[in-house]
Amino acid sequence: MWDPVISQLAERLDRLEAERAIVDTMYAYGSALDYGDRARFLECFTLDADYVVDMRIEGAAALAFHGHGELARYFDEHTHAPAAWHKHVTTNPAVTVDGDTASTTSYFLRVDAGSESGPAFVLASGRYLDEFARGGDGAWRIRSRRCEVENL
Secondary structure (H helix, E strand, O other): OHHHHHHHHHHHHHHHHHHHHHHHHHHHHHHHHHHOOHHHHHHOEEEEEEEEEEOOOOOOOOEEEEHHHHHHHHHHHOOOOOOOOEEEEEEEEEEEEEOOEEEEEEEEEEEEOOOOOOOOEEEEEEEEEEEEEEOOOOOEEEEEEEEEEEEO
16 A cells, blocks of 8 residues: 555655755856856766857847867856856756656746946846756756846
8 A cells, every 4th residue: 555655755856856956956057157167067068068159139140069078168268257257046946857857947047236236237148948968977967058148
């Protein structure tokens, strides 16, 4: 009688732990990018990950990166503290887990500070559309990310 209940609880616990790990990866992406932690940034992605930035602004070209080599180059060309103070804020994550894969939708804001002391401002906002995969080590990584920049 208890076996089905225990099985259901184990499935629910696995799903909740997966959702938490996925959201942690989403947050790690922003922190690593903002503070220049290249290894942590790359750890957020599978080795063959695709990352597309769709500017959603008339006439703006999309950016696309594939695999750790191109993602490392993107990271290296991006600004980081203390040369630039910005925060990639991810919010409203909606996670759907299906076995060892998951899809997510979340909102983002990029909050920047000027070079002088003063208030910060929102530089950009939009949403992330992600596909995650659980690796053999149990870690959840971004396999595909589409960054839709809606305001810049």
